[in-house]
Amino acid sequence: MYTCKQVTGLISQSLDHKLSFRQKIGMYLHLSMCKLCSRHKKQMAFLKQLLDLNKKQPDTIHHSMNLSETKKEEIKRCIREHTHS
């Protein structure tokens, strides 16, 4: 029987690779009886959902963030120098 500590390790690993059949059965058996680990698993899934959106739609999520005007001018200046040299 897995401990809570071991199960949190498996929950994390399930985000990186396919767990073995034994690991899966052991994990779900523990989760079916442990409210805290189930809550933890849900929270990890919640964070993953946010991080995935950040990876997939940065333009939508961070729509209020803009490249500063100072930086834009600086880059344009660099480009001009480069093209005229």
Next chain:
Amino acid sequence: MKEPGKKNNSARPEEWVDLYGDILFRFAYGRTLNPELAEDLVQETFLSALRSKSSFKGSSSLKTWLIAILKNKTIDHFRRVAFEQPAAGFPGDGDPIIDLFDKQGKWITEPTRWEDDPQKLVENDQFWHTVQNCIAGIPDRLAHIFTLRELNEMTTPEITELMDITQQNCWTLLHRARLSMKQCLNVKWFTK
């Protein structure tokens, strides 16, 4: 401006900045959560694109091409960081697992309830700022592996190669990183 497609492919390099500067910046910000670093990466991207302008065939959109360059620049940056980081100083200090579980492997610090709507939360700048603060607050190696895996689209085999660690080690570090981040967000955001 909506999705400038191929119609801008012939834009002069100077115009790139106004056309794609913000899009690239948001993309770089998502992968670093660090506005200063994101700005520098965008600058490097434009200058690198300028130097290799002749290799742009126009078969994709200019935007796609620039984003591909930016992705590489970002990974290059993190590769340099990994190289400069001492391999020692391994977890040990600030190990979240020690604080969370007792000797029998039971929760000491029980996960508290979170009430939040992911759709609202995801567009909250303040939340991402808190994520950045948490990354900055955990041990360097954990911060680094978390950034590669959760902010960039790197697979674990790619990370093991980049950081020169074993697969088991990679999973363990990721587990510690995720727990540390979750604990930090729990305190600084969800139960605040």
